[in-house]
Structure formats: C-alpha cells, structure tokens
Amino acid sequence: MSSANSASPADPRTSSDGGSGELTVLVYSDDSTTRQRVLLALGRRVAADLPPLRFVEVATESAVLKQVRSGEIDLAILDGEATPVGGIGLCRTLKDEVFDAPPVMVILGRPQDDWLAAWSRADGVAAHPIDPAALAAATERLVRTFVPVTGTDVAVRG
DSSP, rough: OOTTTEEEESGGGGGOOTTTEEEEEEESSSSSSHHHHHHHHHHHSSSSOOOOEEEEEEHHHHHHHHHTTTTOEEEEEETTSSSSSSSHHHHHHHHHHTTOOOOOOEESGGGGGHHHHHHHHHHSSEEOOOOOHHHHHHHHHHHHHHHHHTTEEEOOOO
C-alpha cells in the first residue's frame, strides 16, 4: 500500500474527498496480491475523461461494511474467492442491507459462477486471473452506468 493512490481503512485519505473529483473505489480481498493486481490493472484512471481513482483497500467483511455504510465509496470491487467471506455473499449482503449501496463488481474464480454473481445482484463481473484491460473496461462501464459524473467532478453519494 505504498502507492500514492491507495489508503488503508485507518488512513485519513479514506474520508470524503471534499469535492476533489476523485472516484473512491473499495477493493476487497483477503489476499494482498489480489488487491495489488486490481490497483495495478486500474491505474490512476480508467478513462481519460473520467475522474482519477482513489483506492481504499480492505481485507475483512467488517471493514467493507464500515466503509460502504460511510457513504464515501463510489464503487466496490470484491474478490469472489476471498476467505472466510467471499465477495459473492458479501455483495448480496451489501445489496440487501445497505441503503443506496454503491455499484459492486465481483471478481469470479470460475466462469461457472456467473449464476452466483447474478444471485448476488453484482452490477459487474470480472474474472481471475485478473486481465488488466478487461478489468479496466468493466470498471469504466460501471462508472459510466452507475456513478454520477459531471466533467471531472463526482457527485457526492449519500
């Protein structure tokens, strides 16, 4: 987490960006290598005309729930293969229990798990191993579809 565009849950950079126009992306996995692959795949922006990304990396279900309930997350990317709580079940929990939950992408380990992603009500799906171009394209689609963006300013959630 030494990159300039990532922050830990305890880091003050994870609080509201004060209108700086960044998209706050939560990345959940119990595996730090998976989280880093997501950050590297997405880089600083997913498209030149979209705001820069700011990452919040988390490794536990409770951290995901805390961050999402704060209303400061614009997009969540959940590892479907995480343990002990997988991103598929966690996505369903977010959709069921968090009012105005952000869009959620689930990273699946097997193509056969597409039905589980549908059950979880994930807004997008990506696959392990992480393909940087495919993940960036899927993330761009989610942002353009679900996140209110005007110019380089992001509407405040919540």
